[in-house]
Every structure is written in C-alpha cells, then in structure tokens.
Amino acid sequence: MKFFLDTANLDELKKGASWGIVDGVTTNPTLIAKEGRPIEEQIRLICDIVDGDISAEVVSTETSAMIEEGKRLARIHKNIVVKCPLTRDGIRATAALSKSGIRVNVTLCFTAGQALLAAKAGAYIISPFVGRLDDVGYTGMDLVRSITQIYKNYNFKTQVLAASLRSPTHVIDSALAGAHIGTMPFKVLDMLFNHPLTDKGLDQFLKDYAKAFQETPVAG
Ligand code: G3P
Numbered sequence: 001m002k003f004f005l006d007t008a009n010l011d012e013l014k015k016g017a018s019w020g021i022v023d024g025v026t027t028n029p030t031l032i033a034k035e036g037r038p039i040e041e042q043i044r045l046i047c048d049i050v051d052g053d054i055s056a057e058v059v060s061t062e063t064s065a066m067i068e069e070g071k072r073l074a075r076i077h078k079n080i081v082v083k084c085p086l087t088r089d090g091i092r093a094t095a096a097l098s099k100s101g102i103r104v105n106v107t108l109c110f111t112a113g114q115a116l117l118a119a120k121a122g123a124y125i126i127s128p129f130v131g132r133l134d135d136v137g138y139t140g141m142d143l144v145r146s147i148t149q150i151y152k153n154y155n156f157k158t159q160v161l162a163a164s165l166r167s168p169t170h171v172i173d174s175a176l177a178g179a180h181i182g183t184m185p186f187k188v189l190d191m192l193f194n195h196p197l198t199d200k201g202l203d204q205f206l207k208d209y210a211k212a213f214q215e216t217p218v219a220g
Contacts, residue, residue, distance in 0.1 A: 001174065001175045001179060001180065001181065001182055002023035002024060002052075002180060002181040002182070003021055003022055003023055003181075003182060003184070003189065004022070004023060004024040004025055004026050004052075004053070004055075004161070004181055004182070004183035004184070005022055005024075005025050005026075005050070005183070005184065005185075005186060005189060006025075006026045006027075006031070006163065006165075006183040006184055006185050007025070007027075007031060007185060007186055008025075008027045008031040008032050008034065008035045008042055008046065009031075009034070009035060009186070010035075010045055010046070010049065012186035013025065013046060013049045013050055014049055015186070016050075016186055016189055017049050017050050021189075022050055022052070022189075023052045023053070023181070024050065024052035024053035024054060024055075024079075024181070024183075025046055025050050025052070025053075025054045025055065026055040026083075026105070026127070026161070026163065026183040027042075027043070027046070027054075027055060027056060027057065027083075028057050028083070028107070029057055029059055032057075039056060039073070040072075040073075040076055043056045043073070043076050043077070043080070044076055044077065047076065047077040047079055047080075051079070052079060053079055053081045053103075053125075054077065054079050054080055054081065055080075055081045055082075055083045055105045055107075055125075056073045056076070056080055056081070056082060056083060057082075057083035057084075057085075057107065058070055058073065058082065058083065058084055058085075058093075061085075061087070061089060062089055063089040063090075063092040063093045063096070066084055066089060066090065066093035067093050067096050067097060070082040070084065070093060070097045070102060070104070071097070071100075071102065074097075074102045080103075081103045081104065081105045081124060081125060082097055082102055082103070082104050082105070083104070083105045083106075083107050083127075084097070084104055084105075084106055084107065085106075085107055085108045086106050086107065086108050086109050086110075086114045086117070086118060090106065091106070091117050091118065091121045092121075094106055094118065094121040094122065094123050095121040095122060098121060098122030098123065098124070099122065103124035103125075104121075104122075104123050104124055104125070105123070105124060105125035105126075105127055105161065106118035106121070106123040106125070106126050106127065107127045107163070108127070108129065109126055109127055109128045109129065109143075109147075110128070110129060110132075110133060110143070111143070112143065112146040112147055112150055115128065115143075115146075115147040115150065115151075115158075115160075116150065118158060119151060119154075119156040119158040122158075123158045124158065124159065125158065125159045125160075125161045125181070126147060126158050126159070126160055126161065127161045127163040127183075128140070128143045128144050128147055128160070128161075128162060128163065129163050129164035130143070130144060130162055130163065130164050130165055130166075130170055130174070131164035131165060131166040131170065132164045133164075134166075140164070141162075141170070141173045141174070141177060144160060144162050144173075144174055144177040144178075144179050145177045145178075147160050148160050148177055148178040148179060152178075159180040159181055160178070160179045160180050160181070161179065161180065161181040161182070161183055162174035162177070162179040162181070162182045162183070163183050165182055165183065165184045165185075165188060166185075166188065167188060167191070168188060168191050168192050170182075170184075170188070171184055171188065171192060
C-alpha cells in the first residue's frame, strides 16, 4: 500500500519525506486554507518536497469551471492529480479531464455506488472517507472493502485511496481491505512507529552492548 500524507504543511511534509516512506500527498481546500498561501503557490512548494502524486482540489462547483480550474492546477507540475468532488458536475468534469489525459482523484465518496460512478468516469483515484463515516455511526472500513471488491470484480483500474484515516488501526485495516493507497495526517504516520517493546528492546540491546565493551580489556 502506498502511503500519502494528508496535509499541506511544509514542515510535516519535509519530516515525513525525510523518512523515505511517503509516496504522495493529498490536500483539500481546508488543509490549503490552514497554511495561508494561495493554492498554486502552496502546491508548487509541496511538489518540491515530495516526488509523487500530489492531489490539488478544485473549488469550483460547476462542470466547465471545474474543468478550467483542473487544467490550471494540472499545469503546475507533472505530478498533480486534480481532485473533484463526487457530485454530478464533478463526475462530468472527471470524465472530461480524464479523457484529456489529466488524472483525477474523486473525493467525498461515501457509498460504493458513488465509487462505481467515479470508476466509470475514468477516475485515477477514488477517495472513500473512513473516519467521517465512523463519525456518523457507520463502519467506514466496510466501504473500503466493498469498493476494492467491486473494482476487482470488473477490473477497474481506478485506485482506492482510503482517506479520513484517524489512527494507526485505520491504516492497518485499510491495508487488510486491499486499499492501494492510505492517506493520513502526519500525526498518524508518526504514531505508526510506536511500540513500547521496540523502545524497551533497543534500550536493553544498547545497555548490553555498552556493558560488554566496557568490560572487554583493550588488546595490545
Ligand atoms: O483529505 C480528505 C480527508 O482525508 C479528510 O480527513 O479527518 O478531515 O475527515 P478528515
């Protein structure tokens, strides 16, 4: 499974990228707004940090405006994936942009039926929102499972990107469900490292090693 960071924060992206395990980035208008720079500028800076798919979302809501905006965003860098919302206009824009060779990530997916629409429109990525479904009393991960199964049944090439992941367990369950990509906040990526037995074991190894060498008489 590819790991994407779900953030537009440059410090978080630099730190994540330095670990050598970040395959791409997803942003949305909320995440861009938090950083305070115009989207084109922020996305360009992100492309300088991470060499992988970088999702940039349109804020237009009508098909022809989405297409224009999508084309403008795609011109920023070769790694840009244009994000369109799962609305009628968004699916129309997805079909048009995909036909013209621009890769589209269809976002705000909450049902398997919506995911079928995105795949049929030629989307490069579908983004089911796991955490937001959990928030309203559904099991978000069931949606990821259903979509991966349906796409397999019909050999759709659209990649399933598990989004709105809120915990390491969400990441693991996405991988078990067969998601191609998991996008997560920096905090969740960081938490994936943690286990008390790793810390305890390393501490013991270092103590044993230091003790052995302190006690070994120096030759010569
Ligand atoms: O970028 C879309 C998605 O990952 C947002 O997550 O936590 O705001 O539901 P969240």
